[in-house]
Amino acid sequence: MAAPTLTEAYVRHTLNWLNRWEDEGAKPVHDEWRGLAHGVGEQASQGGKTGTFMGIDEDFGMLLRTQEGTTLVPLTTLLEDPS
Known part of the structure; x- marks a missing residue:
């Protein structure tokens, strides 16, 4: 995967989560993070x-x-x- 494509995908993913946090509060981010916690x-x-x-x-x-x-x-x- 080319660097610009990877960067675009990362930015889209990050913006998606920032919008969810703004719209729905911290709960969806919290729930997702718990599944990734080490x-x-x-x-x-x-x-x-x-x-x-x-x-x-x-x-x-x-x-x-x-x-x-x-x-x-x-x-x-x-x-x-x-x-």
């Missing part, structure tokens, strides 16, 4: 917390099960500057 049920560390990766919430925050209970690591944690 590592659910495995140990994970994020945002200074370690536990079992349980998936994501409706706002795409990471759900970690720790000894204290289920903890939410907001998606914005990945965007924050660690310095």
